[in-house]
Amino acid sequence: MSQQYSKPEGANLDKDDVVLEVDGLRKNFGGLVATDDATFQVERGTITGLIGPNGAGKSTLFNLISGFYEPDAGTVTVNGTDVTGAEPHEVSDHGLIRTFQTPRKLEGMTVREAMLVGPRNQTGESFVKVFTDPSTVAAEEEQNLEDAQRILEQFEIDHLATQPATDISGGQLKLVELARAMLAEPEVLLLDEPVAGVNPTLRNTLSEHVRRLHEEGTTILLIEHDMNFVMNLADPVIVLDQGHVLMEGTPDEVQTDDRVINAYLGGGE
Amino acid sequence: MTDDTSSTDSANTADRRGGILGALRNPGDYFGSLRRAEQGVLVFVVGLLALLAYGVVSGGLGPAYFTYLVGLVGMYILLTFGLNVQWGYTGLINFSVAAFFGLGAYGTALLTADSSPIAGQFNPLVGLLVGLVLAAIVAVIIGIPTLRLRADYLAIASLGLAEVVRLIVLNEQDLTNGSAGVRAIPGFFEGWPLLETFPQTMPGLEIDTILWETVVLQSSFWQGLLNVALVTVFVAVTFLVLRRAHQSPWGRVLRTIRSDEDLAEALGKDTYAFKMQAFVLGSIIMALAGVFYAHLNLYVSPGDFEPINTFYIWIAVILGGSGSNRGAMLGGFVVIAIREGTRFLGDILPATFPIGLPDMLSIVETTYATIIGNFASTRLLAVGVIIILVMRFRPEGVLPPQHELIWPGTVDSSGTERPERGVRDAKTGDSQ
Numbered sequence: 001m002s003q004q005y006s007k008p009e010g011a012n013l014d015k016d017d018v019v020l021e022v023d024g025l026r027k028n029f030g031g032l033v034a035t036d037d038a039t040f041q042v043e044r045g046t047i048t049g050l051i052g053p054n055g056a057g058k059s060t061l062f063n064l065i066s067g068f069y070e071p072d073a074g075t076v077t078v079n080g081t082d083v084t085g086a087e088p089h090e091v092s093d094h095g096l097i098r099t100f101q102t103p104r105k106l107e108g109m110t111v112r113e114a115m116l117v118g119p120r121n122q123t124g125e126s127f128v129k130v131f132t133d134p135s136t137v138a139a140e141e142e143q144n145l146e147d148a149q150r151i152l153e154q155f156e157i158d159h160l161a162t163q164p165a166t167d168i169s170g171g172q173l174k175l176v177e178l179a180r181a182m183l184a185e186p187e188v189l190l191l192d193e194p195v196a197g198v199n200p201t202l203r204n205t206l207s208e209h210v211r212r213l214h215e216e217g218t219t220i221l222l223i224e225h226d227m228n229f230v231m232n233l234a235d236p237v238i239v240l241d242q243g244h245v246l247m248e249g250t251p252d253e254v255q256t257d258d259r260v261i262n263a264y265l266g267g268g269e
Numbered sequence: 270m271t272d273d274t275s276s277t278d279s280a281n282t283a284d285r286r287g288g289i290l291g292a293l294r295n296p297g298d299y300f301g302s303l304r305r306a307e308q309g310v311l312v313f314v315v316g317l318l319a320l321l322a323y324g325v326v327s328g329g330l331g332p333a334y335f336t337y338l339v340g341l342v343g344m345y346i347l348l349t350f351g352l353n354v355q356w357g358y359t360g361l362i363n364f365s366v367a368a369f370f371g372l373g374a375y376g377t378a379l380l381t382a383d384s385s386p387i388a389g390q391f392n393p394l395v396g397l398l399v400g401l402v403l404a405a406i407v408a409v410i411i412g413i414p415t416l417r418l419r420a421d422y423l424a425i426a427s428l429g430l431a432e433v434v435r436l437i438v439l440n441e442q443d444l445t446n447g448s449a450g451v452r453a454i455p456g457f458f459e460g461w462p463l464l465e466t467f468p469q470t471m472p473g474l475e476i477d478t479i480l481w482e483t484v485v486l487q488s489s490f491w492q493g494l495l496n497v498a499l500v501t502v503f504v505a506v507t508f509l510v511l512r513r514a515h516q517s518p519w520g521r522v523l524r525t526i527r528s529d530e531d532l533a534e535a536l537g538k539d540t541y542a543f544k545m546q547a548f549v550l551g552s553i554i555m556a557l558a559g560v561f562y563a564h565l566n567l568y569v570s571p572g573d574f575e576p577i578n579t580f581y582i583w584i585a586v587i588l589g590g591s592g593s594n595r596g597a598m599l600g601g602f603v604v605i606a607i608r609e610g611t612r613f614l615g616d617i618l619p620a621t622f623p624i625g626l627p628d629m630l631s632i633v634e635t636t637y638a639t640i641i642g643n644f645a646s647t648r649l650l651a652v653g654v655i656i657i658l659v660m661r662f663r664p665e666g667v668l669p670p671q672h673e674l675i676w677p678g679t680v681d682s683s684g685t686e687r688p689e690r691g692v693r694d695a696k697t698g699d700s701q
Contacts, residue, residue, distance in 0.1 A: 066535065092537035104532040106525060108592065110673050116518070117525045120537045124518030124676065127546055131510075137517060141676035162673070184536055 007257065011040035011238055011248040018077075019044040019219050020096065020188050025064055025074035027057075027243075034060040036243030038074070042188065047210065047220045049234025051227070051254075053264050057243040058223045059101065062192055066098040067091040079187060092120070095187035101196060103173035105166050111176055112161040115148040116141070118183030147183060155179045155209060171202040178209060182218075189213070191222045195229050207233060231255065239263065306667055310599055317606060336493025338609055340565050343500030344558045346601035348578075349585040350507050350594065351554035356583075357592035358520060359547040360527030362424035365411075365431035366579040369404045369552040373559025374569045375438060376400030378451040381459070381564075386446055392460045397560050404556030407434075408549045416544045428576075435574035450570030456492065457499055457564035468492040496565050503561060504598075507554055511594050514550075516674045523547055524592070524674070581608070584652055588659055590666025599668055607655070611648035 020042040027035040035057045042048045052058050063069040065076050067088035075084045078094040092098075106114040122144070123129050124137035152158040155175050160168055168176070174194060181189055194210070195203045203226070210233055214220055224230045230237060231251040239246040239254055241263040247254070254260055300308060321338075324330030348366060355361040377396030379385045411430050415423040438445045445451070458464040468491035514520050525533040526540050533540050563569050585604045589596030622634040640647050659666065673680070 068531065068534075087539070087541075088531075088534035089537045089539045092535060097537070098535050100532070100535070104529040106528045106532075108528075108670065109521075109524065113521065113673055113675060116675065117521055117533070117536055117538075122518040125522055125538070127514060127519050127550070130514055130517040130519055134513075138676055138679055141518065142679040145675065145679055180536070 007247050007249045007253055009247060009259075011245045012236065013039070013041055015041045015043040017044040018042065019079055020065070020221065021075075021077040022061070022065060023075045023077070025061070025076065026072045027060055027064055027069060028072055033243055035064060035071070038240070038244055040238050040245050040248065042219060042221050044187075044219050045214075045217065046236070047214050047222060047234045049230040049237040049251075050221060050223045050240060051225075051230055051237060052240035052246075055242075056240040056263075058240055059192065060243075061240065062098060062190055062223060065091075066096065066190060092184065092186075095185075096190065097181045097184045097186035097188075098190035099177050099181055099192055099194065101192045103170065103177045105173065107166055109165045110162050111157075111165050111168065112145065112148050112152070114165045114176065115152065115161075115180050115183060116144055118180040119144045119147070120184050144183070148179075151179045151182055154212075156205075171198045174198060174202075174206065175209070178206070178213075182213065186218060188219045188221060191220060191224075193223055193225060195224060195226050203229060304671065306663075310668060314599075314602065317602075333487070333489040333493050336490060336497050337565070338605070340493065340496045340500050340561070341609070342602055342605045343497070343504050344562050344565070345582070345585065345605050346504050346598050347500075347507060347558035347561070348555055348582045349589065349597040349601040349604075350504075350511060351551040351558070352582050352586050353589075353592065353594065353597040354511065354547055354551035354554065356586055357590075357597070358515065358523040358527065359544060360420060361416075361544060361548055361551075362420055363427045363548070363551070364424055364576075364579055365427040365434070366555055366582045367574050367576055368427075368431040368434040369408070369555035370559040370562070370578065371434060371438065371569075371571075371574040372404045372407060373400040373556025374563040374573055375445065375451070375559075376403040376556065377560045378454050378563045378569045379445065381455055382451045383453040383455075384446070384451060386442075387444060393455060393457045393564060396563075397457075397557075400560040400563075401553050401556050404552045404559075405549050408552035409545070412545050412548045416548065417541055431574065431576055431579065435571055438574065439571040445571075448571055450568055450572075452568050454563050454567045454569070456495070456567070457561070458495060464495065467495060496561075500561055500565075503557055507557070508594060508598075515594065516676055518676075519543075519546075520674060527592075581652075584656060588655065588666060590669035593666065593668050593670040596666050596668035596670075600666075603655075604652075607648055607651050611651060 018041045022041075023039050025035050025038040026033070038057070038061055050058055050061070060069065064071050067083065067086050067090065070085050075082055076091075077083065078091065078096045081094050083091045083094055083096075106117070119140075122137075123133065123140050130137055149158060149161065152161055155178070157172060157175050157179070160172060160176070165173075165176070178191075178194065191210070195206055198206065207229060210220060210222070214233075222230065222234055231254075235250055236248050237251055237254045238248045239257075239260050246259055246263055247257060249257065300311070303311065321330065321335065325332055325335050348370060351369070352363065352366055355363045377393060377400040380388050380391040380396040380399055381393050382389055407430075411426060412423075415426045439448055441447070456465075458467070468488040471488065471491040522533060522538050522540075522543050525536075525538070526543060530540050533543075559573075562573070581604050585600030586597060587600075588603060589598070589600030622637045640650075
């Protein structure tokens, strides 16, 4: 693929099995246009990378998709349901779970307690059911605890299960966050810079885990600044610049595209 | 005793399972299995109870007043439970504890008292129900606009609410009797078979103690005993409800919200609904304390809404350890000990400094005399000193939550092990 303009401007909108669709999304902060008519699709079963220079609007886009910001225009569709303007918990009810750039600590909980927050729609989350239906609550809790233990083992951090969640390292916290997101059984997983500030060894571990989750059938949308990490994992890669989609292509196509290089290096020819 | 060894801790757990019976069967082992803080608290509480018992036996403390004090302790524990649900579990800053307490008290007072300007003479059970429902409705009304906002806004709004409620009660004389308050509230058991006349039917007992005086148990004592029984039931039921809720997935979501609300949302939890539930539940428990107070004191007035009561409860929660039900009980107990104990300490201590000091240190003598002379009003000083000491040496409170909060029974049966030490000890990074 040595042709420089093998791909058209903007994203590929001819995908077969679309699980997440963003159409004409727009967000202003005062005079600043953070997201400007962003349009793209995420196909089921892919790892889609989302890259772009600093200030390209990647994190804003994540917040718009997951419901933390309300868009000024445009729509977000998850699994065929329009979730534009919905609350974050409503978005995740449709199977879209996100992680955060800085891992969130849960004070006063052990790692496995923090894991148990993950599963969605637990019977025991109803105050009334806790008293009227304790046997169901107990059975679910037991099941969830087993699942948590199994997933911690898959992530090779089961030895941390009973450690205070505030006592583990930043990298381990990233693993816990990913593991907990899996307990929520997402159809689409949004990862916001999963390897930012993580040492190279752990970065490789995380990379393997993301690949494993993909092979197990989870669709992943990934923001990352670490180019090696993205290019090894993601296909396709969507490039964002100044709030809109610059182009979309395979890692090779993206890396050799002049428009992308210009966006990153900020110069004309 | 350290809590580093797992064998100690499993013994601890086993004793906990055995509950009070296990403790009675083998008090030495039980004491040894406790953490150092727990041992300290146990010694403190037992010591204070012994002091009170001595007071009753020696005639220094009237038996009826003693039961009144125990009732107040129970009431404070309820209030502390309520705030603990809101602040300790969920991180909601509520400065209107006194308002919800007052709503409960006025709710039942206006329905049951003979002097009520609106209804009156209903059964206290109706009053109980109305008091709780009233508090729940007000909690929902104040929660709708504020719980969607950041935590600080609830703090401001609740501070305003407390004053608004107090001023309404003070000024709407046609509804509330205004500053005169509501008098002639019946006891809680009025209209109940047997219990209504229990204090009158019990004989006036005279107990000759070996020590100084004869203790006479009159009907006021039996009335007080009934109140103690009532508040014990209230506290026990609330405690059991809260303990189960705290260990449930529901409680876990609340604790997640306290740490990081965005995370809870991202994992699909409707945080607004959870915060509302916690806020309403806490407010209902506060109102329950108010209902009890109305039937204990038999008189309520707008003075009961004073904001100082709110801050006593905050102190109790922080002192005991935010998020811990046992800590809440300890906090309520200590606040009453300070509030009521300072009434007597001034009489017991010598009026002048006991040892002669050189002139250079005369300031010590004069300060001492001032403090003793105004002991009741220096209780706020005592409260302040305690708060500073706790914040300096034990910022997580005296009895912070120690155990993993997972639905009971599931941890052992799924084959995983319990943690080796208290989860929360490490929270602030320093050792006990």
